Amino acid sequence: MRTLAILLLESEPVVALDLKGELTRMGFAVHQAFRLSEAIEICQNLLPDIAFINFRQNQLTDGMSIARLLRVQYQMKVLLVTGARTRDLEAAGDFYAGQEVLNKPFTRRQFRQAMTTLLKK
Amino acid sequence: MFRKPILVFATVLFSWGMQAQPSAVDSLSALLPSLPDGAQKIEVLNQLLKLYLNSDLEKSLQYAHQVAGLSKKTGNRLALATVYKDLGVIHLIGSAYDSSQYYSRLGLREYDVLLTKSSGEELEKVREGYAGTISNLGNWHYYQSALDSAVVYHRQAVELGRKWGADKPAANSLSTLAYIYLDQSQYEQAIEMHLEALRIFEKLDNQDGISRSWQGIGEINCEYLNKCKTALDYFRKALKIKQKTGSERGMGYVFRLIGGAYDKLEMIDSAYFYYQKTIATAEKLNDKRLLIDGYSAIVSIAEAVGMPEQEQLEINLKYIALAEEIGREDGLFVGYSNLGNMYRNKGAYDKAVEYYQKAALSAESQKNYGFLEKLYLKQYEIFKTKLRDESKALAALEAYLVNHDSVSNAAKFQAVEDISTRYETEKKEALIAEQQEAMHRDRIRFRVITGILVVAVLIGALLLGLTRQLRKRNREKEFLIKEIHHRVKNNLQVLSSLLHLQSRHIQDEAALDAVREGQNRVDAMSLIHQKLYMGDNLAAVDMRDYLHNLGDTLLDAFGLEDDRVRIVCHVEALRLDVDTAIPLGLIVNELVTNSLKYAFPGGRQGVVEISLWKNEADKLCLKVADDGVGQADAPALKNSTSFGTGLVEILSKKLKGKAQVLHENGYATLIEMEQFRLG
Numbered sequence: 001m002r003t004l005a006i007l008l009l010e011s012e013p014v015v016a017l018d019l020k021g022e023l024t025r026m027g028f029a030v031h032q033a034f035r036l037s038e039a040i041e042i043c044q045n046l047l048p049d050i051a052f053i054n055f056r057q058n059q060l061t062d063g064m065s066i067a068r069l070l071r072v073q074y075q076m077k078v079l080l081v082t083g084a085r086t087r088d089l090e091a092a093g094d095f096y097a098g099q100e101v102l103n104k105p106f107t108r109r110q111f112r113q114a115m116t117t118l119l120k121k
Numbered sequence: 122m123f124r125k126p127i128l129v130f131a132t133v134l135f136s137w138g139m140q141a142q143p144s145a146v147d148s149l150s151a152l153l154p155s156l157p158d159g160a161q162k163i164e165v166l167n168q169l170l171k172l173y174l175n176s177d178l179e180k181s182l183q184y185a186h187q188v189a190g191l192s193k194k195t196g197n198r199l200a201l202a203t204v205y206k207d208l209g210v211i212h213l214i215g216s217a218y219d220s221s222q223y224y225s226r227l228g229l230r231e232y233d234v235l236l237t238k239s240s241g242e243e244l245e246k247v248r249e250g251y252a253g254t255i256s257n258l259g260n261w262h263y264y265q266s267a268l269d270s271a272v273v274y275h276r277q278a279v280e281l282g283r284k285w286g287a288d289k290p291a292a293n294s295l296s297t298l299a300y301i302y303l304d305q306s307q308y309e310q311a312i313e314m315h316l317e318a319l320r321i322f323e324k325l326d327n328q329d330g331i332s333r334s335w336q337g338i339g340e341i342n343c344e345y346l347n348k349c350k351t352a353l354d355y356f357r358k359a360l361k362i363k364q365k366t367g368s369e370r371g372m373g374y375v376f377r378l379i380g381g382a383y384d385k386l387e388m389i390d391s392a393y394f395y396y397q398k399t400i401a402t403a404e405k406l407n408d409k410r411l412l413i414d415g416y417s418a419i420v421s422i423a424e425a426v427g428m429p430e431q432e433q434l435e436i437n438l439k440y441i442a443l444a445e446e447i448g449r450e451d452g453l454f455v456g457y458s459n460l461g462n463m464y465r466n467k468g469a470y471d472k473a474v475e476y477y478q479k480a481a482l483s484a485e486s487q488k489n490y491g492f493l494e495k496l497y498l499k500q501y502e503i504f505k506t507k508l509r510d511e512s513k514a515l516a517a518l519e520a521y522l523v524n525h526d527s528v529s530n531a532a533k534f535q536a537v538e539d540i541s542t543r544y545e546t547e548k549k550e551a552l553i554a555e556q557q558e559a560m561h562r563d564r565i566r567f568r569v570i571t572g573i574l575v576v577a578v579l580i581g582a583l584l585l586g587l588t589r590q591l592r593k594r595n596r597e598k599e600f601l602i603k604e605i606h607h608r609v610k611n612n613l614q615v616l617s618s619l620l621h622l623q624s625r626h627i628q629d630e631a632a633l634d635a636v637r638e639g640q641n642r643v644d645a646m647s648l649i650h651q652k653l654y655m656g657d658n659l660a661a662v663d664m665r666d667y668l669h670n671l672g673d674t675l676l677d678a679f680g681l682e683d684d685r686v687r688i689v690c691h692v693e694a695l696r697l698d699v700d701t702a703i704p705l706g707l708i709v710n711e712l713v714t715n716s717l718k719y720a721f722p723g724g725r726q727g728v729v730e731i732s733l734w735k736n737e738a739d740k741l742c743l744k745v746a747d748d749g750v751g752q753a754d755a756p757a758l759k760n761s762t763s764f765g766t767g768l769v770e771i772l773s774k775k776l777k778g779k780a781q782v783l784h785e786n787g788y789a790t791l792i793e794m795e796q797f798r799l800g
Contacts, residue, residue, distance in 0.1 A: 015615055018618035021622070022621075083611070085659075086654075087657065104611070106647070107617070107644045107648065108621065108678075109673065
């Protein structure tokens with residue numbers, strides 16, 4: 001069985017380090033990016049199967065837009081970590097539709113559950 | 122009511138200020154055939170029309186119709202409008218009221234058209250003609266005794282005159298208004314109208330108008346205010362003007378007024394002198410109206426001034442003849458009565474009675490009961506004392522009594538009429554005052570409403586500005602709160618990751634335990650923040666959902682998700698404020714951790730129950746119970762640190778609660794908290 005590759009776009013280094021270890025233990029090939037440009041480069045060159053995104057640069061390039069880009073452009077399954085309120089996400093309409101979301105701050109159990117759900121999709 | 126139309130009559134006549142002077146009439150008449158149809162001929166015809174107005178209405182009417190025909194033929198609409206107006210006046214003087222109104226209306230229609238088409242000097246003439254026609258219609262209504270309408274028309278004429286600078290019709294209307302007020306016994310207002318008219322006439326240097334105003338003011342003073350001496354001053358002023366302008370007719374009328382004033386002042390000789398002058402002027406001008414006034418006046422004082430009997434007889438006969446000629450019934454019965462008096466004084470009682478009876482017939486037709494009463498009394502005295510005819514004396518007495526009653530009735534009727542007129546006048550004045558008051562109130566209301574609206578608009582604008590500012594500030598605050606929440610959540614996430622990373626490198630079991638407990642505490646708080654942002658209320662947490670999640674998280678943390686130990690929640694539907702939820706969550710974390718760590722040793726199965734409710738005493742009750750081995754059989758517990766217990770105690774204190782250990786079927790802790798806030 002092929003090892004699934006995951007793009008980990010997490011702008012917070014401590015959290016990224018923690019999650020990288022967790023994901024590795026879960027059996028993923030983790031490709032880590034701190035910046036958007038790095039993430040895109042990884043997507044173009046390595047074609048990961050899954051993406052974990054916890055990224056907030058500004059209003060224009062928020063996590064939701066990046067998640068949609070990866071889903072549509074690279075056919076990836078995306079787990080989006082967000083601090084946004086549920087009603088604000090719902091207001092995003094199409095961008096939010098079908099998006100797997102993990103609310104911050106999440107527990108380890110919630111993280112694992114979200115990954116399991118995503119893989120089943 | 123009889124005297125005033127005559128006065129207005131005079132007003133109308135004098136307003137044209139002309140009389141048929143034979144020389145002027147002849148020369149104008151001679152000029153006519155040589156003139157071609159056109160403006161000049163119209164002008165000459167107009168002059169003839171006016172010259173004949175006072176002496177021969179028929180001729181005046183003929184000339185007016187010629188002017189109308191010629192104006193139509195030559196397309197001179199202004200001349201046509203003017204002659205229609207004049208025809209209105211001629212018919213009014215001739216008592217042909219329907220025709221008068223018809224021509225006045227025609228005039229108005231023509232002037233209406235011209236008002237929109239004319240300019241310059243012609244427009245001024247049109248405006249003056251228009252206002253003059255309105256004034257004539259006011260006279261028409263006055264003649265019909267429609268005083269209200271007359272006032273409306275005259276006031277309109279005055280207003281138009283002021284607006285357009287058409288002073289003459291305005292002044293004429295003011296003069297007529299004076300007589301209308303006089304009719305209503307409003308003497309001060311009548312004088313005021315005369316004075317206003319006087320000011321305009323003076324401005325126009327209209328001598329005829331000035332003298333008429335003085336005459337009017339004098340008449341009110343003498344006849345109604347009993348100030349005949351003052352009136353004489355005014356009459357003299359008028360007379361001076363008439364002399365200056367050479368108006369003999371005018372002088373004749375003023376002589377009559379001066380004579381009347383002396384008569385009232387009982388200066389009979391002076392009165393007689395002026396009455397004679399009146400008659401002389403009237404005879405010279407062949408002015409029958411003035412003449413009969415003169416006769417009427419002089420016969421009333423003839424005896425008092427000692428006029429010879431023959432002269433009295435002659436003048437009375439002239440008086441009667443003229444009255445018959447021009448249809449003045451008052452002249453007839455006064456004249457016949459005077460003759461009766463003369464024959465009575467001479468002892469010719471039959472003749473006296475004959476004239477008294479003639480006078481009575483005429484007086485009856487005029488319903489002059491006061492005069493009849495005197496006539497019958499005189500007859501009664503003659504029949505009783507001189508002719509000794511009992512039955513005729515009784516008949517005369519009976520007639521006297523009937524008329525006496527009629528006089529009383531008439532007096533009563535007049536009094537009632539006066540009261541009614543006064544009442545109506547007062548009512549109208551009250552109505553006008555009320556309307557003015559209403560208008561005043563409306564104006565105030567309008568100003569108040571406008572003010573309120575302005576203030577409302579200003580307040581609205583201010584509120585709008587404030588609302589925008591508040592919205593902006595709220596947006597800023599919301600943004601800041603979001604940012605703070607974001608950072609709190611990020612920091613909690615970082616903290617959790619740090620503890621997790623650290624735990625991977627710890628070998629010592631106790632230290633690892635402590636770090637994991639710390640991690641669980643962070644998770645307990647993190648869950649609160651997560652739930653906060655998932656709900657609608659940023660300050661409250663749904664405790665049922667939260668405690669359920671917390672339990673699952675703890676089971677996961679202790680690796681007990683294999684159903685060996687279950688956590689069951691009995692939580693009321695409560696939303697707690699974040700300041701209550703966080704200490705409560707930490708307490709639950711400690712108590713459940715305690716149960717999971719110590720209650721189920723050696724692979725023992727069991728249940729941990731988390732219960733949260735609000736009791737009847739309004740206290741928030743938390744109970745964490747397990748069906749494990751209990752405190753006594755939990756040897757590991759004895760070796761544990763007291764940090765968790767201390768934490769529960771201090772957090773309970775914060776919520777004004779006290780932890781109570783229950784030794785039921787296992788181990789349970791119950792905390793009743795007083796200080797909590799619902800979300």
